[in-house]
Amino acid sequence: MLVEVLKSFGLSEYEAKALVALVSKGTLTAKEVSEISGIPRTSVYDVMNSLLSKGLVESFGKPKRFKALNVSDIISVLSRRVNENIEILRRELSKLETEEIDVIRVYRGEMVLEKLRELVESAKREIVGVLSYIPESVAEILRRATCRLILISSNARAVENAESYEFEKKEEVARSFKNFCHGIFIFDDERTFSIFINGTQIAIMSESPAVIEFSKMVMIPVIEFMRRKND
Template sequence: MTDRHTDSPEELATEAVDLLKAFELTEYEAKCFTALCRIGQGTAKEVSEVAGVPQARVYDCMDSLQERGLADAQQSKPRRYRGSGPDEAVDTLERRVDEKLSRLGELLPQLGADAREEKGGEIWVTEGDAEVAERMARLVGDADTEVLLAVAVEDLLTDTLLDALRAATTRGVAVTVGSPAPAVRDAVASAVPDATVVETWTWWESHPIRPGAMSSVLMVDGHSLLVSADAPTDLPGVRTHRAVWTDGDDAPLVSMMRPLLSQAIAGDETATI
């Protein structure tokens, strides 16, 4: 992990420019704003020298930054510019992103019928530790009555998933989490105090799980199901998790897994996965 305290001002500025570009600022705009953050305020010539942007382009960049609410201009000769404070700038960018996400949330449902209303029993695949945990969190977020989760590895127990489990208990959903790993059980018990946490029977011979072994099973309201397993990657020594999941109870996999998971969570060692 990089020690941010050892980064030079130039390295910090370069990283800031890269991040600002992700918020639809051009490279020159991002460099000019970062320069203002470094010097507080200055003329176009001073901004140009610090940012490494041609002075003729600084004026256009400042006009754009003013329109975005990220800079102010002083009507003096020569004209001086001042950037928004760090907190104000972040709030401005966050507000613009929230507005776009809100609008996108309005538009997308209007583009067509919900595919889940037209088809049932479809199986989907998700790959990556964070992606699998995020999918589990979304399934838990839709829970109305019951969540059954058996999980063997801490990799999948992200803050997002724990937050979703805690929110589910707040809604009155019965949440039961089982694991053969003490660290997983302790983490869930601490983060989700209203959940039932149990030691499952162990279908993994040891911890961490063996390559290719099942790493989690989640069932929500008796019909949404996710099953994940350890999976290799193209990088040597690096592994991840791959999951198959469905949010409809028409899939044969759901009817097969429902009694097995229920028995596993209950500690019935006669079940076999």
């Protein structure tokens, strides 16, 4: 297990085995490292030179003997390398990132409600939603909204803090609505979140200005109609 953990920090299997041997046994010759770790004699000097170049091992004397750094120093060296690699990833990946990569994101399963919760709690100005039916799991999340919340649904009044509009429905249709939830939200005119829950859960989030504008063109007339109807 320890060898596998060390490999996750960029060491080869032989390097990890040699380092474990040195930490556990102390100062060793290359021959002794080979015997304890099982590294082939033909490879052990290359392995030790690699560990020396990585700053994890010291060497001294004739015949040459090797000693690992103390454990805290080994952890410090490995941590520094990890942090350097993360910084390189952050810098280089950001250069490759384009708007198209982030325009559409698909969420499934538990991540649907997790993302909805994040969007609701981070909304600053307005949330608009048009849904067939609001299950309690979604209603509980929507009640967390601290900004203006406008909902149109067969049971919009289930969310007490919303400006709610319920469309007329026949009893048979109402019963079928309770079996699934589908609809769309717009958050602060910056993101759309299309949701579908029917046993499985799936949602699509978009930050595309074109998708947001299209969604508003569809939703705003419906909201205005419902407002006139309720006046």
